[in-house]
Amino acid sequence: MDNEEVQWMIITKAFGFTDKFPKVTPYSHEEWISVISVLQEVELEEIIVNLTLDAIWNKLRKEICPKFWSHFKSHSTKVKEANEKETIVDAVSNLVQALKELHLEILNLIPYVERCQKVCEVSNVVVEGKLGNDDNLLSLLKLHLQATLYSQLPPLAFKLVKEVYSAAFKLFSHKKGHFHLDNVENTEFQSICRSCSFSNEDCQCSLISQAFDVINGILQELELLERMAGNIIEDLLLMAIEDHVAVICKDSFDKHRIQSLENWVEKVSTEWLEFIYSTNPGSSQDQKSSFKKGKIEMYKSAMYHKYTSTRIKQLFNIVIEYPDSQPALEDLRECLEKTDLRDTLVKSLKQAIKDILHAYISAIKGLRVLDPKGILLELVSEPIRQYLRGRSDFVRYIAIILTDSSCSELSDELVVAAPLVLDDSYSEIEDMNNWEAWTPDPMHAQSSVKSKSQRTADIISMLVNIYGSKTIFINEYGTILADRILSQFSYDTEREIMYLEHLKVRFGESLSPLHKCEVMVKDVADSKRINATIQSAEQNSHVRHKFPISAMILSSQFWPTFKEQSLQLPDEVLKEMEIYTEAYQSMKGNRTLNWKPHLGQVELEIELKNRTLHLVVTPTKATIIHHFEKKPKWALEDLSKVTLIPKGILRQKIAFWQAQGLVQEAEQDVFALVEDDDVLESRNSYLGGAPYSSSQDVPLSASACLEDEAESVMASAQDQRQEELQVLWSYIVGMLTNLESVSLERIHAMLKMFIQDTVECSLEELRAFLEMKMRQHQIILSNGMYRLPKN
Amino acid sequence: MKLMMSKDEGISAFPESDNLFKWVGTITGANGTVYEKLSFKLSLEFPSSYPYSAPTVKFTTPCFHPNVDFKGNICLDILKEKWSASYDIRAVLLSIQSLLGEPNNESPLNVLAAETWSNQTVFKKHLMAHYEKGKN
Numbered sequence: 037m038d039n040e041e042v043q044w045m046i047i048t049k050a051f052g053f054t055d056k057f058p059k060v061t062p063y064s065h066e067e068w069i070s071v072i073s074v075l076q077e078v079e080l081e082e083i084i085v086n087l088t089l090d091a092i093w094n095k096l097r098k099e100i101c102p103k104f105w106s107h108f109k110s111h112s113t114k115v116k117e118a119n120e121k122e123t124i125v126d127a128v129s130n131l132v133q134a135l136k137e138l139h140l141e142i143l144n145l146i147p148y149v150e151r152c153q154k155v156c157e158v159s160n161v162v163v164e165g166k167l168g169n170d171d172n173l174l175s176l177l178k179l180h181l182q183a184t185l186y187s188q189l190p191p192l193a194f195k196l197v198k199e200v201y202s203a204a205f206k207l208f209s210h211k212k213g214h215f216h217l218d219n220v221e222n223t224e225f226q227s228i229c230r231s232c233s234f235s236n237e238d239c240q241c242s243l244i245s246q247a248f249d250v251i252n253g254i255l256q257e258l259e260l261l262e263r264m265a266g267n268i269i270e271d272l273l274l275m276a277i278e279d280h281v282a283v284i285c286k287d288s289f290d291k292h293r294i295q296s297l298e299n300w301v302e303k304v305s306t307e308w309l310e311f312i313y314s315t316n317p318g319s320s321q322d323q324k325s326s327f328k329k330g331k332i333e334m335y336k337s338a339m340y341h342k343y344t345s346t347r348i349k350q351l352f353n354i355v356i357e358y359p360d361s362q363p364a365l366e367d368l369r370e371c372l373e374k375t376d377l378r379d380t381l382v383k384s385l386k387q388a389i390k391d392i393l394h395a396y397i398s399a400i401k402g403l404r405v406l407d408p409k410g411i412l413l414e415l416v417s418e419p420i421r422q423y424l425r426g427r428s429d430f431v432r433y434i435a436i437i438l439t440d441s442s443c444s445e446l447s448d449e450l451v452v453a454a455p456l457v458l459d460d461s462y463s464e465i466e467d468m469n470n471w472e473a474w475t476p477d478p479m480h481a482q483s484s485v486k487s488k489s490q491r492t493a494d495i496i497s498m499l500v501n502i503y504g505s506k507t508i509f510i511n512e513y514g515t516i517l518a519d520r521i522l523s524q525f526s527y528d529t530e531r532e533i534m535y536l537e538h539l540k541v542r543f544g545e546s547l548s549p550l551h552k553c554e555v556m557v558k559d560v561a562d563s564k565r566i567n568a569t570i571q572s573a574e575q576n577s578h579v580r581h582k583f584p585i586s587a588m589i590l591s592s593q594f595w596p597t598f599k600e601q602s603l604q605l606p607d608e609v610l611k612e613m614e615i616y617t618e619a620y621q622s623m624k625g626n627r628t629l630n631w632k633p634h635l636g637q638v639e640l641e642i643e644l645k646n647r648t649l650h651l652v653v654t655p656t657k658a659t660i661i662h663h664f665e666k667k668p669k670w671a672l673e674d675l676s677k678v679t680l681i682p683k684g685i686l687r688q689k690i691a692f693w694q695a696q697g698l699v700q701e702a703e704q705d706v707f708a709l710v711e712d713d714d715v716l717e718s719r720n721s722y723l724g725g726a727p728y729s730s731s732q733d734v735p736l737s738a739s740a741c742l743e744d745e746a747e748s749v750m751a752s753a754q755d756q757r758q759e760e761l762q763v764l765w766s767y768i769v770g771m772l773t774n775l776e777s778v779s780l781e782r783i784h785a786m787l788k789m790f791i792q793d794t795v796e797c798s799l800e801e802l803r804a805f806l807e808m809k810m811r812q813h814q815i816i817l818s819n820g821m822y823r824l825p826k827n
Numbered sequence: 828m829k830l831m832m833s834k835d836e837g838i839s840a841f842p843e844s845d846n847l848f849k850w851v852g853t854i855t856g857a858n859g860t861v862y863e864k865l866s867f868k869l870s871l872e873f874p875s876s877y878p879y880s881a882p883t884v885k886f887t888t889p890c891f892h893p894n895v896d897f898k899g900n901i902c903l904d905i906l907k908e909k910w911s912a913s914y915d916i917r918a919v920l921l922s923i924q925s926l927l928g929e930p931n932n933e934s935p936l937n938v939l940a941a942e943t944w945s946n947q948t949v950f951k952k953h954l955m956a957h958y959e960k961g962k963n
Contacts, residue, residue, distance in 0.1 A: 774841040774851040774868070789845055 043074050047084060052148055053091035056099075060147040068151075072158055081159045085152045092145055092177070096184045100141045104185065107134035108193045127199040128247045135254045142181065142258060149173050178259045186263070198268050204248045205272045208311050252312060261312075270331075273308050274338050277301060281342045289354050289361030294370055297339055305335040337374065344371040348384045510543065514553050515596045521560055522588070522635070529560050555594040563589045570619045585612050588636075589620075589629065603634040603655060604680040606662045642698070649696070656681060657689050664699065668709040675707070761805050764797060768806075768815075769824065777821035780806065838920040840871065848873045852884075852920050860928035861951050865958055869899075869923070871916060881910035884919060889961035891954040893930040893941035901926075902936050 048054045050063070050071045063071065075081050107130050153173045255261040280300065284293055309328050347354065347368045354361040354368075372378055517532060536553055543550055567586040605613070617629045638658035642649040659679055663670060672690075676683045690707055693699040702708040764787060771778060771786060778786075783806075784799050797805070806822060809815045816823050840852035852869040856862025867888040874880050884906055886899035894902040905914060905922055935941035943950045 770839050771841045773839045773853045775843065785845070786842070790842075 040078075043078055046071055046074050047078075047080070050151060051084060051088040053088045057092070057095060057145060057148055059144060062147075068154075071151075072155070075155065076159065081155050085155050088148060088152050089173070089176075092148065093180050093184070095145070096180055097188075100138060100181075101184045101188045104134050104138045105188055105190050105193065107131070107137075108196050109190055124199060124203045124244070127196050128203065128244055128251075131196055131200050132247045132250055135251055139254045139258070142177075145177065146174065149177050181258060182260060182263055185260070194264075194268065197265050200248065200251065201265055201268045201272060203244055205276070205308075207245055207248070208308065209276065256313070269308075269312055270334075273305060273335060276304070277335060277339050278342045281339060282346055285343065285346045285350065289350070289357055289364035292363040292367055294343070294367045297343060298336060301335050301339045302332055305332050340371045340374045341377070344368065344375045344377045345380065347371070348377065348381050351381070351384050352387075510539070510550050510553065513539070514556065517553050517556060518596050521556065529557050532557050552594040555591055559590050559594070560588070563587060566620065566623070569623065570616065573619065583612065585616050587616060587620075587629065592630070598632065598635065601634040601656075601685070602680040602682075603659060604678065605633045605655065605659055609659075644698075649698075651696075653692070654689075656685075657692055660686070660689055661693055661698065664693075664707075664709045669702065670707050672705040672707065761797070764802075764805070765809065768822075772815070772822060772824045777818070777823040779821055783822065838917065838924055840916050840920060843870075848875075848877075850916065851887075852916070854920055854924050854927070857924060857928050861947055861954055862927045865954075869920075871919070878912040878914070881906045881914075882916070882919065884923065889957045890927075891937070891940055891950075891957040892927060893932050893935040893937055893944055894926060895940075896936040900936065902931075902934060 049061075050068075052058055052060070075084060110130070150173075156173065252261070255264055281297065284297065306328065309331060347364060350364075354364050358365070372381065521529070521532065536550070536557060539553075540550060563586075566589060571584070571586070613631055617631075620629055621627065634654070634656055636655050637652055638655055640649070640651045640653060640658055640661070642651065642661070656679075660675070660681075663675060663678060672683055672686060675681075676686050679686065681689070690699055694701070694707075698710055699707050700710055767787060767790065768783060771783065780799070780803060784797075784802050787797065787802070806815060806817075810817060813825060816825050837855040837857065838853065840850050843849045843851050850871040850873070852871050853866055854869065855866045856864060867886055867890055870885050870887050872883040874882070884901055884903075886895055886901065888899075889897075890899065896902075901923065903922060903926055905911075906919065930941070930944060932941045932944055940950070940953070943953060
């Protein structure tokens, strides 16, 4: 035999690449040495190694992987006919079979790869496709295996893996008893193994668990576990966690769950990870524990997420069960910090609130079907009405939405021209013409609820009725109307008249507060007329005016109280106002005008050196800037004296001009006009004497900016309350002057007796009020008796 | 009603209890008189025929005054024959307040007081003696 041929035979035998890698014949050390020496002799190390590896990769691609996957394919075709139990066994055996074959093949390849590795170590060989320098060829083999497997991935491949692992997980969970998944089956299917659903006699649990150990072992050895099953392992536990959380959270809000859930997740996930990875021989203890820690954290955050979203879904019920649900809410707060579900919470809560409103409306409608007479409804809705009655803002809110055309649901109701039927307006006399339609009150109606011939028929009646009195409602409407008229400050009242007409139909013509509203609207129309008359008269008489003036003339008796604020207008303005008053007096005979100088709006044109400002502002602001016209520098104190504006408010108003860039604070409490040498000429056209909201100062030019304040001109409810209490106080002083010392209860009783109709005041409120007076040293409390201090 | 709110300086009145026919009144002596800064309590009792007959008004604080006796009874024409239904409690109390400064010495109930009225210092001494006695 030729020497070269012998050498070739030795090499091919050692590396097996020509013969599709037959079963390896182990070499002794001496034999190996001789192989190496042959290789070195022919100087073919590099070629041989690369040739071998190429052949291996080729075998992986062409043979091993397709064979491996073929098991999966055959399984998925079989599944269609088989039932579930059998599929599991089939899946397990399939997978085991596939993996065992794969394992054998790889085991057979490993010695060849090791030989290549040894060659590489002996002589300097460059391997194609090798990644790092310290990578040995074995890991390269595993990499190639993974890559090749994945490149040939058949569809549905993971179905098999999933089935197997699900079965394993079931096994695991029953072994550990962590889950209460199937309580029912416990009792009914005793004869069936809960883990594998086979009957107890031929339970496959041990088979599955053995096979599973094999599968896990091989996958880990080949470093395929993460690739093949990592997601599945994770998903299984996550699903279990979600199920568990859902079960735990179901309908119970009265206990803290987070802590126990945390513990549970930690325990279960640790055990699960151990169950899977216990056979992993490779990685070190440190790596393992950090890996485990990361996983557990992930599972925990999944748990928080699930818990939060579950709770958010239950939020409606949780809120309703407050305060029993306090622990759940606290848990939720804790979890919200750990998750990003705040938006979901808001959305869900909004939905919940909508649900409440919807429930109320549905309750009204539904109960009306049940009992057209509405007695049932009346009984049922009492608590809601009681609550709403306590809400001071409720009437106002209803009045607003009622007349707000953008909220069509209610304003449409208003337009339906049906007389408003209210409890206090119903008549005993039944409609005799319609007697056939009469229905008796239901039997279950409590006797305390008086039978009423007609009951509230529509939503507006229902709402207004909550207050039991339309007077309160109309009063509130009056305030809103006043605000609106004066804030718009247009003389256009068409819309208001329309609403008023609707209300009149609803509430009846005779109601006196409604009459007030009518007067208010009429005042506006009158003002328009009077302004026109006076102005045309002036034109005829050729009186020269510095600026035009028009007034909103309000009949004081019919308007709600305004907020008061002192303001001294400039003399020129006062003079014009006087002229206007005279004209009015000559027209109206014995009537005169009482100006409200702080209310109104002023159109200003301010000429500066380089620009002209066009603004519409409040009289207060106009007055301030007017003073700067004459004297460019003002101390806050002096300006306050001249204008009679309190210093605090004055400073606020000056801030507006500061924002406009016209005034600056030159030094502490001294303000100066910007551009001193400029001639500031302001031409005012004063619309005075009329109250309206300052929030409506509409800038006429782009250079003007909006004013900050948006306050109502009406005295606030709190102010009014203070005023009322002041009335009480004068009574109390009178009482104490004459009766020397009186107990709180007696004061309350006396007040109740004498002035109940005008001012209502609870015992608690009275106590608070008297305590305030005590702090002001206006009253003394000794031995439970109040007395006045001796002076 | 107005009276209960004590708007007027120097006079005020309030129902004694929930019985609206019995009131307590308080009068402070007008400035510039010997009664300046002294306050006197009165009881007012209204007959059922009020306002067509006069209320019974008495000082409960001892008051040294020519027209007030030691039991506190007051001799004032509008409380007697000159009563008119148009008088209210306020008018009555104001009349009594002005009576303090301008006594009618022609028909005294308290002769000593009427005699010493001309000598204000002596009168004041008597007045204060009575007043302090009432306090204790």
